[in-house]
Amino acid sequence: MTDQIVDTLVSEDVLHRFMLEKAGVRGVLVRLGASWKEIASRAEYSTPLRATLGQAVAASALLTGNIKFEGSLSIEFKSQGSLRLLFAECTDKGRLRGLARVDENEPGALADAVNLARAPEALLVITIGQADRGRYQGIVDLAGDGADASTHEGPSSQLAAALEGYFEKSEQLPARILLAANGDHAVGLMLQPVPGEGGHGAAEQDDDAWDRVGHLTATLSAAEMLATRPEELLYRLYHEETVRMYEPRALEFGCTCSQERVEGMLRALGRTEVEAALEDRAGEIEVVCEFCATRYTFDRVDAERLLTQAETPPSPSTLQ
CATH class of the missing domain: 3.90.1280.10 (HSP33 redox switch-like)
Known part of the structure; x- marks a missing residue:
C-alpha cells in the first residue's frame, strides 16, 4: 500500500491512516458499517454488550493501522464474572470477526459489559499472530492498571483507557483512543505523536502540539463520531493542523474457520x-x-x- 493522497474516499467499512503534519501526530480512523452489522447479528446481544463488542471490533482494526504484519491481531477480554468473554479480531487482509459471551442470569451482567474492571480476575489480552514469527501477547490487568474512563474527555470507555495504558507501557509513547458503537456503526480513532529523537513527537519545536490535538479531540462526541463521514470528521477537527490522508484500506466481515x-x-x-x-x-x-x-x-x-x-x-x- 502506497502512502498517497486519494481523491475518492470510502466512508464505510474502511481504515484511514492520516497525518497531522503541523502537529507531528499520526492517526488511524476506522468506520464500520455492514461488517459490524454482520457481526452483531450473530447473537441477541443486549444494548450495552453490543456497544462494548462494537468498540472492541473497531479497536482490533484500529490497532492494525500502524503496524506491518501478516496474520491477525486480536483483543480478548476474559473474566470470572458474568461477562465471560469478549473477543474481536482483524487480519492483515482487513477481515473482521468478533463475539461475546455473557451469563445474563448473574446479577450485574449488563453492568459488567460497561464496567469491565469490576469483573473478577479481569484481563485484557492483545495478541498478534504471525505465520512466520509466532505469537506476541500483551496483557493488561484492568483492575491493577486502573483503566478508568471517568477521567477521559470525549467518547471513551474502559476499553479505550486500557488500550491507552497498554501503549504507554509497551511503547513508552502516549496514545489517545476514542471508541463508539451503536446498532449501525462502530467507529474508532487513535492518535499518537510521531516518535522523534528528543521527545514524544517529531514536532519538537512545537511543545504544545500534542496537548493542542488532545483538546481538539476532546470536543468530539460519540454521536458525532457515529454520524460523520471519516474525511469530514477529520477536517472538522484538525483542518488547522494540515490533515494528510493516505490510501484507505477496506474492511469486511470474514471468518478464519475451515x-x-x-x-x-x-x-x-x-x-x-x-x-x-x-x-x-x-x-x-x-x-x-x-x-x-x-x-x-x-x-x-x-x-x-x-x-x-x-x-x-x-x-x-x-x-x-
Whole structure:
C-alpha cells in the first residue's frame, strides 16, 4: 500500500491512516458499517454488550493501522464474572470477526459489559499472530492498571483507557483512543505523536502540539463520531493542523474457520472423546462456528479417517 493522497474516499467499512503534519501526530480512523452489522447479528446481544463488542471490533482494526504484519491481531477480554468473554479480531487482509459471551442470569451482567474492571480476575489480552514469527501477547490487568474512563474527555470507555495504558507501557509513547458503537456503526480513532529523537513527537519545536490535538479531540462526541463521514470528521477537527490522508484500506466481515482447522481440533481430542461424542449424537458430530455459523459435520467414517491419520506414525522417509 502506497502512502498517497486519494481523491475518492470510502466512508464505510474502511481504515484511514492520516497525518497531522503541523502537529507531528499520526492517526488511524476506522468506520464500520455492514461488517459490524454482520457481526452483531450473530447473537441477541443486549444494548450495552453490543456497544462494548462494537468498540472492541473497531479497536482490533484500529490497532492494525500502524503496524506491518501478516496474520491477525486480536483483543480478548476474559473474566470470572458474568461477562465471560469478549473477543474481536482483524487480519492483515482487513477481515473482521468478533463475539461475546455473557451469563445474563448473574446479577450485574449488563453492568459488567460497561464496567469491565469490576469483573473478577479481569484481563485484557492483545495478541498478534504471525505465520512466520509466532505469537506476541500483551496483557493488561484492568483492575491493577486502573483503566478508568471517568477521567477521559470525549467518547471513551474502559476499553479505550486500557488500550491507552497498554501503549504507554509497551511503547513508552502516549496514545489517545476514542471508541463508539451503536446498532449501525462502530467507529474508532487513535492518535499518537510521531516518535522523534528528543521527545514524544517529531514536532519538537512545537511543545504544545500534542496537548493542542488532545483538546481538539476532546470536543468530539460519540454521536458525532457515529454520524460523520471519516474525511469530514477529520477536517472538522484538525483542518488547522494540515490533515494528510493516505490510501484507505477496506474492511469486511470474514471468518478464519475451515474444514482443516475443525479436523485438527477433532484429532487433538483423541479417539476416546471423539467416539464418546459420536455415541451421544447418534453417530454424527456437528461443529458450528460461533463467529460465522458455518456447520461442519462428521460421521463415523469421517471420524475414523481423522483418528487413523492422527494415530499413524510417520514413515521413516518423512523423517529424513
